[in-house]
Amino acid sequence: MLGQYGDWGAYAASPGGSKVCFALAKPKTTKIEPAGRKRDPSYIFVSTRPADNVKNEVSVIIGYPFKTSSDATAEVGAVKFAMYTQNDGAWIKNVAEEARMVDAMRKGADLTVKGTSGRGTASTDQYSLKGLAQALEKIEQECK
Numbered sequence: 001m002l003g004q005y006g007d008w009g010a011y012a013a014s015p016g017g018s019k020v021c022f023a024l025a026k027p028k029t030t031k032i033e034p035a036g037r038k039r040d041p042s043y044i045f046v047s048t049r050p051a052d053n054v055k056n057e058v059s060v061i062i063g064y065p066f067k068t069s070s071d072a073t074a075e076v077g078a079v080k081f082a083m084y085t086q087n088d089g090a091w092i093k094n095v096a097e098e099a100r101m102v103d104a105m106r107k108g109a110d111l112t113v114k115g116t117s118g119r120g121t122a123s124t125d126q127y128s129l130k131g132l133a134q135a136l137e138k139i140e141q142e143c144k
Contacts, residue, residue, distance in 0.1 A: 034121065
């Protein structure tokens with residue numbers, strides 16, 4: 001762990017020798033319909049992998065297998081971003097929008113992720129964006 005900034009943690013790891021840096025947050029609030037369905041913890045990541053030429057990739061681990069070929073959505077303020085899903089993960093559909101999404105996240109107060117599980121459970125997770133900008137600065141320094 002490189003540091004905790006508001007609601008975001010900054011981390012670095014070197015799996016298989018390639019350095020990876022990421023900022024991570026847990027949702028502040030979670031809503032599930034129907035209520036009472038079980039699910040694993042969910043997280044949002046912003047990752048940088050210099051060896052793969054990846055910078056500020058946004059991804060979500062939702063805590064259940066997504067419904068096959070369903071999309072998730074991420075909203076920052078009034079701006080919506082479509083995310084494609086695979087197993088329990090989601091990534092921004094249009095990679096060209098990633099920089100715009102990260103910029104919106106840096107400036108925004110919170111981000112909401114909505115998805116549907118394979119069993120038809122709908123989830124809404126709200127993440128605070130407090131501290132994200134500082135966490136991203138830290139991982140940029142660490143993973144140049």
